[in-house]
Amino acid sequence: MHRLFVGIDPPEAIKDQLIDLMGGVAGARWQSDEQLHLTLRFIGEVDRHQANDVVAALASLHAPRFELSLAGVGTFDKRGQVNALWAGVTPHMAVHALHKKIDQAMVRVGLEPEHRAYQPHITLARFGRDTAGLDGFVAQHGGLASAPFAVDDFCLYESELTNAGSVYTIVERYRLD
Numbered sequence: 001m002h003r004l005f006v007g008i009d010p011p012e013a014i015k016d017q018l019i020d021l022m023g024g025v026a027g028a029r030w031q032s033d034e035q036l037h038l039t040l041r042f043i044g045e046v047d048r049h050q051a052n053d054v055v056a057a058l059a060s061l062h063a064p065r066f067e068l069s070l071a072g073v074g075t076f077d078k079r080g081q082v083n084a085l086w087a088g089v090t091p092h093m094a095v096h097a098l099h100k101k102i103d104q105a106m107v108r109v110g111l112e113p114e115h116r117a118y119q120p121h122i123t124l125a126r127f128g129r130d131t132a133g134l135d136g137f138v139a140q141h142g143g144l145a146s147a148p149f150a151v152d153d154f155c156l157y158e159s160e161l162t163n164a165g166s167v168y169t170i171v172e173r174y175r176l177d
Contacts, residue, residue: 002051003044003159006058006102007037008095009170010122011149014070018087018124021073021144025137027130028085031123035168038068038089038122040154041102041114053109058156058174061101065176066094070146073124073138082131086121087144095120098154098176152176 010018015036022030043054071090075082089095096118103114127134156172 001045001047003161004046004051004054004171005042005044005157005159006040007155007157008040008068008151009037009153009155009173014146014149017070017146018122021087021141022124025085025125025134026132027127028125028134029127029165030125032165035166036122036124037155037157037168038095038120040095040099041106043106043111046111050109050111054106054111055156055172057105057109058102058154058172061105061174063098063101063176064094066098066151067148068095068120068151069148070122070144072144073141074121075134075138081129082134083127084123085125085127085134085137086123089120089122092120095151102154 015033018036019033022028046054068089068091071088073085073087076084076086099114099118099120107113153173153175155170155174158169158171160167160169
């Protein structure tokens with residue numbers, strides 16, 4: 001079985017900017033350089049045959065290149081408990097359009113459509129219960145911004161769950177038009 005997702009691999013300068021922010025929040029499990037990405041579509045566990053269908057479906061997509069910039073930070077919670085800290089991106093229109101095309105392609109290969117509302121972001125940290133310092137971090141970095149960066153491709157990633165955390169490997173890169 002293969003645990004897959006589709007995402008954008010930000011340029012090193014953006015990853016460096018995000019890595020430089022990390023720290024000062026108790027209980028944060030900060031993402032490594034290799035883990036920083038903008039998820040376009042979580043696929044989940046698929047067998048080898050369906051993984052091959054996913055690869056082919058993604059290869060057939062056509063979408064224009066676009067630019068994004070970092071834009072603020074925020075949190076996700078589950079039942080009132082913060083479980084993730086993220087950096088936002090702007091503008092949303094092109095990345096939403098790409099997400100929609102990818103979701104439609106995944107439905108064509110037999111996967112369920114994405115049911116959650118899509119919010120483009122780059123996860124910075126994950127949390128258990130301890131989030132001491134998080135409010136200060138969000139206040140300090142709420143105005144996070146970057147120069148625009150080109151999005152020339154998107155990637156199919158494989159995720160391996162290990163005792164040390166998730167390991168993400170880029171399986172394939174797909175060029176945008």
